[in-house]
Amino acid sequence: MASSYGTDADKSALRAGYLAARQQIPAPFKARMDRSIDETLLDFPLFAEAPLVLSYISYGNEVDTHGIIQGVLESGRRVGVPLVDSATREMAFYEIESLNQVSPGFKGILEPDPDECRLLSMDDFFGSVCLVPGLVFDAQGHRIGYGGGCYDRFLWHYPGDKIALARTMQISSNPLPVESFDVPVDFIVTEGSVWACR
Numbered sequence: 129m130a131s132s133y134g135t136d137a138d139k140s141a142l143r144a145g146y147l148a149a150r151q152q153i154p155a156p157f158k159a160r161m162d163r164s165i166d167e168t169l170l171d172f173p174l175f176a177e178a179p180l181v182l183s184y185i186s187y188g189n190e191v192d193t194h195g196i197i198q199g200v201l202e203s204g205r206r207v208g209v210p211l212v213d214s215a216t217r218e219m220a221f222y223e224i225e226s227l228n229q230v231s232p233g234f235k236g237i238l239e240p241d242p243d244e245c246r247l248l249s250m251d252d253f254f255g256s257v258c259l260v261p262g263l264v265f266d267a268q269g270h271r272i273g274y275g276g277g278c279y280d281r282f283l284w285h286y287p288g289d290k291i292a293l294a295r296t297m298q299i300s301s302n303p304l305p306v307e308s309f310d311v312p313v314d315f316i317v318t319e320g321s322v323w324a325c326r
């Protein structure tokens with residue numbers, strides 16, 4: 129059972145379970161759930177009014193962010209997307225003006241071209257929001273991702289609001305195991321609601 133004193137081994141088992149569960153969702157249900165998450169997010173003023181949105185570019189069975197990113201760009205607001213240094217697992221965000229500026233990189237995920245896009249810095253991050261991916265979340269905003277620790281490292285220093293996108297089935301009613309470096313999100317946006325964590 130998940131506990132707040134859990135270990136890395138507990139996280140691995142949860143990660144495997146939620147990865148498998150996510151693969152079982154039929155594509156039409158997934159698309160419908162993700163559209164609802166997108167609509168809930170658009171009604172959330174913190175997101176709708178943010179001048180800069182840092183977003184993961186979804187791949188595989190993650191909550192889809194392509195339409196969200198396109199919508200933010202069309203609204204004239206700014207978008208930053210992550211680039212991973214595969215040696216250090218450090219993650220940096222670059223500003224894109226179009227989804228044409230990304231191509232497959234780390235793990236086949238679409239990433240920005242650092243020669244074409246501007247590297248965003250701490251000065252840019254104040255007042256921004258970050259859309260955070262994850263396999264499972266709890267009511268405190270704790271999360272388990274793919275296990276690379278990329279988001280944990282980045283969020284440790286990130287000064288903006290952290291918003292997770294999750295299908296309701298990705299919310300654990302038990303507290304997840306927490307380690308010293310884990311950084312909880314502030315809000316979780318699901319198909320029908322925005323949960324304020326903590």
Ligand SMILES: Nc1nc2c(c(=O)[nH]1)N(C=O)[C@@H](CNc1ccc(C(=O)N[C@@H](CCC(=O)O)C(=O)O)cc1)CN2
Nearest residue numbers: 184185186187188189210212235237261274276278279
């Ligand atoms: N879309 C997206 N971009 C992201 C992340 C993410 O979680 N999602 N990251 C978050 O840190 C960073 C990349 N880190 C990653 C670390 C490990 C794996 C990984 O092991 N993926 C599995 C695939 C699992 C599946 O969906 O079936 C693999 O390749 O086996 C992926 C990304 C930065 N960019």
Ligand SMILES: Nc1ncnc2c1ncn2[C@@H]1O[C@H](COP(=O)(O)OP(=O)(O)OP(=O)(O)O)[C@@H](O)[C@H]1O
Nearest residue numbers: 139271272273274275276277278279280281284309
């Ligand atoms: N701030 C940090 N500094 C150094 N190493 C870190 C930091 N945060 C996490 N790590 C390392 O990353 C590893 C994976 O962390 P964890 O299992 O929490 O990843 P995750 O949250 O599932 O993945 P992600 O953050 O990429 O979505 C940890 O074992 C830890 O060693």
